[in-house]
Amino acid sequence: MTTALRRVLFVIVIIAAWEIISKTDLFPAFMWPPLFIPNVPGGPTVFGTLINGLITGQILNATGVTLGRMLLGFVIAIVLGLTFGYLISRYKWIDDTLGFFVTALQSIPSIVWFPLAIVWFGLGFVSILFIVTIGATWTMTVNSSTGFKNVPSLYINAAKTLGSSGGHLVRNVILPASLPHIISGLRVAWAFAWRAVMAAELLGGSGGLGYLLNVGRSIQSMDLVLAIMIVIGVIGTIMDNQVFLRMERSVARKWGTRT
Known part of the structure; x- marks a missing residue:
């Protein structure tokens, strides 16, 4: 089977x-x-609501809004995480300070930042974007710094002997050698960010899947709530299995750790 x-x-x-x-x-x-x-509600009722929402565009539009927020925050988190991770791996004093601080921040659930986000940015798109970014940045930082630290010194020394340095060394030696850790970081960071965007939209978003969940709760429409939960689960499963897991397997085969 x-x-x-x-x-x-x-x-x-x-x-x-x-x-x-x-x-x-x-x-x-x-x-x-x-x-x-x-x-x-039974399965036919929920799936009927799901299909109707897809046909009318209600669920599709909400999905588009949520994914837009999610992708923007995730890209920002990747840039910040890779930057922080490289600095932590490169400089001991940054590892002792920022590295220690990032470890502490990673233990704080991203939604805990929501009250501060409202005070700083108001209730809206920027607050949600902030929560998503926070949700993914620290995990990305920890995984990327681990990957950068574990690059064999033999690779770096050989590249330097051949004249590589600066950005060329980072792009062609350090980043490729760190890919297994970086992709693992992307996978976990996406999961954290996906949960963060749902929580943020539930509390203060408009137009996204979290907002529709809140609407369903308000009007006691459990079929709508469960239909949105199915969409959230399907998108999360697709991203994990069809994107990040495939990337992990591809890199593992390239490095000879998987056949």
Whole structure:
């Protein structure tokens, strides 16, 4: 049985169980919150709402808004993370100061910054962008600095002997040798940023998927809430499996650690 078939069958089982739970009094009240099961819409209802939202453009437009915010913040985070990571790996005094500070900042959930973001930037696009950037920057910094530090000195010395230095050395030796760590950092940073943008939009965004989640909660439309959750999960899965995981495997094959 192929991996794809296993996954399809697993999803079918989940949907079937979901439908049974939503349509029957499967769990007695003392085992399950009595108000929960009746309020869970069945699979056909949720998927009907999802398809209708895609056709009318409501969900597609919200997805576009969220991805736009996400990609812009993610690109900024990559630039900042690679820059900070290189400086931390290159200079001991920066590692002792900024490196230590970044480790502390990484432990702070990005959404905790939201009150400060509102004070600094107001409630809107810039605040969400700030939260997304914060969510990805520190993870990117830690992973890239680890990659830069682990570049074999033999590579650097050989390149310098051949006349490489400065930007040429970074582009042609240090960055390629650090790619496994950098791609791992991209994968984790995307996951953190994706969660951050949803949380930020739930609290103060407009027009995105998080905003639609908030609308669904406000009007008690659980079918809309679950439909948006499916979209969020599908996009996250596609990015992880079809983009970052493929990049990791490609680099691993190139470096001879995977066949």
